[in-house]
Amino acid sequence: MLFNSIDFAIFLPIIFILYWFVTDKNLKLQNFLVVIASYIFYGWWDWRFLSLILFSTIVDYVIGRKLRMEENQTNRKILLWTSILVNLGFLVFFKYYNFFLDNFITAFTFFGTDIKANSLNIILPVGISFYTFQTLSYTIDVYKRKLEPTKDFIAFSAFVSFFPQLVAGPIERATHLLPQFYKRRTFDYSKAVDGMRQILWGLFKKIVIADNCAEFANQIFNNSADLSGSTLVVGALFFTFQIYGDFSGYSDIAIGTSRLFGFDLMRNFNFPYFSRDIAEFWRRWHISLSTWFRDYLYIPLGGSHGGTWMKIRNTFIIFIVSGFWHGANWTFIVWGALNAVYFLPIMLTKNNRKNLNTVAQGKLLPTLREFLQVLLTFSLVVFSWIFFRAENMGHALSYIGGIFSGENFFNIIPKTWGGRMQSDFAFSILSIVLFIIIEWIGRDKEYGIGFLNEIKFRILRWCLYVLIVLFIITFGGSSQDFIYFQF
Amino acid sequence: MKRFITNIIVFTILLYFTAAFFDKIISIGLMKSETKIFYSLKNINEGKINADIIINGSSKAFKQVDPVIIDTILGVNSYNLGLDGGPFIPQRAQYEIYKLKNIKPKVIIQIVSNGTLRSLKDGFKDPIKFAPFLNISEVKKNMKLTGSFNYWDYHIPMLRYSYFPFEIITGTLSFFNIQLFKTKDLKGYSPENKFWSEKSQDKIGISNKIKEIENSNNLQKVDIFTSLDSISCENFESFIAECRKDKINVILVYPPIYTEADKTIKHIEYFDKIAKKYNIPFLNYSRDSLLVYNRNYFYNSQHLNIKGASVFTKKLSEDIKSLTNNTLNRNKKKIKVN
Structure with missing residues (x-):
C-alpha cells in the first residue's frame, strides 16, 4: 500500500x-x-x-x-x-x-x-x-x-x-x-497534530516535488544520448530533488504516522542539501542507515582508530557496502566509492566534524563562504547521483560525457518537448525554488514546515494547511512508486 | 482526543468547501478557455456553432477536413469537431454536449479509421478537456466507458484537475477573462503545414504509435490499438441509430492512407456492414488513386498535410454534393442517401 x-x-x-x-x-x-x-x-x-x-x-x-x-x-x-x-x-x-x-x-x-x-x-x-x-x-x-x-x-x-x-x-x-x-x-494532542503536519509535508515532497521531477529526470535519463549538456545537467538536478523529495518525503510520512499512534521514530533526514561538506551531508542523509553502518560495521572494523591505511580501508568498505545495499548494480558500488573519495580528504585532515551546527544558524542568509561551501557540496552530490540513477556504468559514463561534450550546450529545452511539457518544466522549476525557500526557512526544525506551529493566528495557520493540501492535490506529478521500495 | 477529531472534521469541511470553490472557478474558466484543446468545446458549450454539417472524428478529421472548402462547395455552414487522438467514445461525449447546446445538424460526416473503435484500455489523448463537463450526465456516462477519470474524480472537488497545472492556471485566468493562449479560428480545422520526412519513411506501413509499440515487441498492444472494441462498436451503432431517429444524415468516410501503408487499413468490411444495416453512405478513400500514391500530400503514412487535406476535402465535398443532389444548400430538399 x-x-x-x-x-x-x-x-x-x-x-x-x-x-x-x-x-x-x-x-x-x-x-x-x-x-x-x-x-x-x-x-x-x-x-x-x-x-x-x-x-x-x-x-x-x-x-x-x-x-x-x-x-x-x-x-x-x-x-x-x-x-x-x-x-x-x-x-x-x-x-x-x-x-x-x-x-x-x-x-x-x-x-x-x-x-x-x-x-x-x-x-x-x-x-x-x-x-x-x-x-x-x-x-x-x-x-x-x-x-x-x-x-x-x-x-x-x-x-x-x-x-x-x-x-x-x-x-x-x-x-x-x-x-x-x-x-x-x-494520546498526545500536540504530538498528533505535529504528526499530521509532518505527513502533510511528506506528501508535498513526494507528490509535488518528487513526482514532478521524476517525469523530467526519467525523460532526460532515458534519452540522454540525444540531449545537450545543459539538459543533462538539468536532468541530474531533477533526479537530485526527486530522490530527496521521494525518500525524505516517505520518512516524514512514516514518522508523522507513527506519532499519530504515540510512537517516536528516529529522524532520517536533516536538510542534507544545505550541508557545507560531504561529512556533514552524510550526517544528514538517510541517517538511520548511515548510523546503522557506523555502529554495526564501521566501529567493529576499527572505525577511524588505527593507522591511515586502516582508516582509508574502513571508509571505502562502509561506503561501498552502503552503495551495494541500494542495489545489485555496479553503478551503486561506484556511487559509494565516489562518496568515499569525497569523504577521505576531509577525514584524513580531521575536518570531518567541523560543521556540526545548522548552516547560518539564527541568520536569514548564509555568508558568501557558507554559500560557496554548500554549493560545492551540492554539486559533488549531484554528480554522484548520476551514477545512482544510470541504468549501468556505460550509461553513466556516456551521460557524463554528454555533459562535457560541449555540443549545443546551452540548448536546455529539447525541440521534441511540446508546449505542455515546456509549461510543466517551468512549473517544476518553480516548485523546486519554492521548496528550497521553505526548507531553508525551516532548516533548524524537525521538518520543512515545522515552523508553521509557531504562527499564533490559528486561521492563518489553517489557511496555509489548506493551501498546501490544495497544492498537493492539484499540482502533484503523476503518481510514481517510491524509489526506495526497490532497495 | 475529542479536540483532535473535532479539528480534523472542521478542517476537512473547510478543505472541501475551499476545493469546491476553486473547482467551480477552474471549471467555469476552462469552459471559456481559448487554448487549443478547449477551443472547440468552448464554442460548442456556448452554442456558437449551430452548423448544417459537422465533421466528427479523430486527428484524421481534425487535420484533414477543411470546413471552409465544404462551405464553399456545398453552400452550407460546417464545423470540424475532430478530436486529436480521440477514438469514438470521446467523440460521442463531445457530440452529446453539442446536442444540448446547439441546433441539431443536418449531416454528420463521421470520419472512421483503424483506431476509431479501438479499445480504450490505454486511454485517449487529453481527457482533461472533458473535466469541466463531467456534471453533464451523458458526458459522465461516456467518460466512465473510457476509464479516464476514477471514482474519486467524480466525487471529490479538484481531483479531476490533479496533475494538470497548466489547465489550472489557464482556467483560473480565463475565469477572469484573461486569455494567455488564443486559438486561431479555422472552424475547428487544424491543418499540418509539413511534408514527408525521413522519419515518415521509417514509419511507413505503420502509424507512429504502432511502430513504437512494435519496437518494444509488444504485438498484443498493436491489436488493442486497432482492434474493434465491443463497447465502442455498440456505442457507435447506437449513435447512428439515434441520428437516424433524429433525422440527421450520417455519412461514414474512411480517409486516404499512403499506399505503402495499406496494411494499416482496417475494418472496411465492418463499416460497410454498418452502412448497409442503417442505410447510410460509406465513402471509402483509403485507396483513392488521386491521393494515396502522391507522397507530397502526406506528412506521414496516416495523415494528409495541408495540401493533401485541401485536395481531399474538395473531392469529399464534390462527392457529398452529388450524393445529395446538391440539396443541402438553404435546406431546399431533404438529403437523399443510398
Missing part, C-alpha cells in the same frame, strides 16, 4: 479509530492490532512475501531468547551467525543472486571459459533491505548484551513489521523502538 494512495487514506483512519477507541484498554490487543495492520499494509502489495517477514520474525525471536540463556561464547556466536545468515541469505538470494551470477559468468568468459547458467526471474520483496537490517540490529544488540531479549512475541512482531516504516525506513534500532511496544501509549 502506498502512502500517497486512496487505499492508505482509508486504511489509516480505520486503524487509528480501532487503535485509540477499541483496543486502547489492552496493550497486547493494541500491539496485535499493529501487527495485523502492518501485515495488511504489506500484503496489499504482495501477500506471498508476508511469509518472509513472519519467518524472519520467528527466527530472530527464538534466537534472541536462546542468546539470553546461552552462556557459552562459541554457541552464542553460532546463534548470532545463524540469524545473520538467515536474514542476509534471504537478502542475497532475492536481491543479489542474479548480479553475482552474471558477474561470475562474465569473469569466467573473460578468462576464456564459457559457463552456461540461467539467471532466475526473481521478484524483489518490497522493503527487504530495511526490515532485514532492523531485525539484525535486534539480534546483534542482544548478542552484545545491550538489549534484553523480549519474551513478548506480539510486541516483537509489531517491532519487525511496524507498518509506517516497514518498507522504506527509517531503519529503527531495537533499543529505541521495541521498548515503546512495552509501554501503554496515551
Whole structure:
C-alpha cells in the first residue's frame, strides 16, 4: 500500500479509530492490532512475501531468547551467525543472486571459459533491505548484551513489521523502538497534530516535488544520448530533488504516522542539501542507515582508530557496502566509492566534524563562504547521483560525457518537448525554488514546515494547511512508486 | 482526543468547501478557455456553432477536413469537431454536449479509421478537456466507458484537475477573462503545414504509435490499438441509430492512407456492414488513386498535410454534393442517401 494512495487514506483512519477507541484498554490487543495492520499494509502489495517477514520474525525471536540463556561464547556466536545468515541469505538470494551470477559468468568468459547458467526471474520483496537490517540490529544488540531479549512475541512482531516504516525506513534500532511496544501509549494532542503536519509535508515532497521531477529526470535519463549538456545537467538536478523529495518525503510520512499512534521514530533526514561538506551531508542523509553502518560495521572494523591505511580501508568498505545495499548494480558500488573519495580528504585532515551546527544558524542568509561551501557540496552530490540513477556504468559514463561534450550546450529545452511539457518544466522549476525557500526557512526544525506551529493566528495557520493540501492535490506529478521500495 | 477529531472534521469541511470553490472557478474558466484543446468545446458549450454539417472524428478529421472548402462547395455552414487522438467514445461525449447546446445538424460526416473503435484500455489523448463537463450526465456516462477519470474524480472537488497545472492556471485566468493562449479560428480545422520526412519513411506501413509499440515487441498492444472494441462498436451503432431517429444524415468516410501503408487499413468490411444495416453512405478513400500514391500530400503514412487535406476535402465535398443532389444548400430538399 502506498502512502500517497486512496487505499492508505482509508486504511489509516480505520486503524487509528480501532487503535485509540477499541483496543486502547489492552496493550497486547493494541500491539496485535499493529501487527495485523502492518501485515495488511504489506500484503496489499504482495501477500506471498508476508511469509518472509513472519519467518524472519520467528527466527530472530527464538534466537534472541536462546542468546539470553546461552552462556557459552562459541554457541552464542553460532546463534548470532545463524540469524545473520538467515536474514542476509534471504537478502542475497532475492536481491543479489542474479548480479553475482552474471558477474561470475562474465569473469569466467573473460578468462576464456564459457559457463552456461540461467539467471532466475526473481521478484524483489518490497522493503527487504530495511526490515532485514532492523531485525539484525535486534539480534546483534542482544548478542552484545545491550538489549534484553523480549519474551513478548506480539510486541516483537509489531517491532519487525511496524507498518509506517516497514518498507522504506527509517531503519529503527531495537533499543529505541521495541521498548515503546512495552509501554501503554496515551494520546498526545500536540504530538498528533505535529504528526499530521509532518505527513502533510511528506506528501508535498513526494507528490509535488518528487513526482514532478521524476517525469523530467526519467525523460532526460532515458534519452540522454540525444540531449545537450545543459539538459543533462538539468536532468541530474531533477533526479537530485526527486530522490530527496521521494525518500525524505516517505520518512516524514512514516514518522508523522507513527506519532499519530504515540510512537517516536528516529529522524532520517536533516536538510542534507544545505550541508557545507560531504561529512556533514552524510550526517544528514538517510541517517538511520548511515548510523546503522557506523555502529554495526564501521566501529567493529576499527572505525577511524588505527593507522591511515586502516582508516582509508574502513571508509571505502562502509561506503561501498552502503552503495551495494541500494542495489545489485555496479553503478551503486561506484556511487559509494565516489562518496568515499569525497569523504577521505576531509577525514584524513580531521575536518570531518567541523560543521556540526545548522548552516547560518539564527541568520536569514548564509555568508558568501557558507554559500560557496554548500554549493560545492551540492554539486559533488549531484554528480554522484548520476551514477545512482544510470541504468549501468556505460550509461553513466556516456551521460557524463554528454555533459562535457560541449555540443549545443546551452540548448536546455529539447525541440521534441511540446508546449505542455515546456509549461510543466517551468512549473517544476518553480516548485523546486519554492521548496528550497521553505526548507531553508525551516532548516533548524524537525521538518520543512515545522515552523508553521509557531504562527499564533490559528486561521492563518489553517489557511496555509489548506493551501498546501490544495497544492498537493492539484499540482502533484503523476503518481510514481517510491524509489526506495526497490532497495 | 475529542479536540483532535473535532479539528480534523472542521478542517476537512473547510478543505472541501475551499476545493469546491476553486473547482467551480477552474471549471467555469476552462469552459471559456481559448487554448487549443478547449477551443472547440468552448464554442460548442456556448452554442456558437449551430452548423448544417459537422465533421466528427479523430486527428484524421481534425487535420484533414477543411470546413471552409465544404462551405464553399456545398453552400452550407460546417464545423470540424475532430478530436486529436480521440477514438469514438470521446467523440460521442463531445457530440452529446453539442446536442444540448446547439441546433441539431443536418449531416454528420463521421470520419472512421483503424483506431476509431479501438479499445480504450490505454486511454485517449487529453481527457482533461472533458473535466469541466463531467456534471453533464451523458458526458459522465461516456467518460466512465473510457476509464479516464476514477471514482474519486467524480466525487471529490479538484481531483479531476490533479496533475494538470497548466489547465489550472489557464482556467483560473480565463475565469477572469484573461486569455494567455488564443486559438486561431479555422472552424475547428487544424491543418499540418509539413511534408514527408525521413522519419515518415521509417514509419511507413505503420502509424507512429504502432511502430513504437512494435519496437518494444509488444504485438498484443498493436491489436488493442486497432482492434474493434465491443463497447465502442455498440456505442457507435447506437449513435447512428439515434441520428437516424433524429433525422440527421450520417455519412461514414474512411480517409486516404499512403499506399505503402495499406496494411494499416482496417475494418472496411465492418463499416460497410454498418452502412448497409442503417442505410447510410460509406465513402471509402483509403485507396483513392488521386491521393494515396502522391507522397507530397502526406506528412506521414496516416495523415494528409495541408495540401493533401485541401485536395481531399474538395473531392469529399464534390462527392457529398452529388450524393445529395446538391440539396443541402438553404435546406431546399431533404438529403437523399443510398
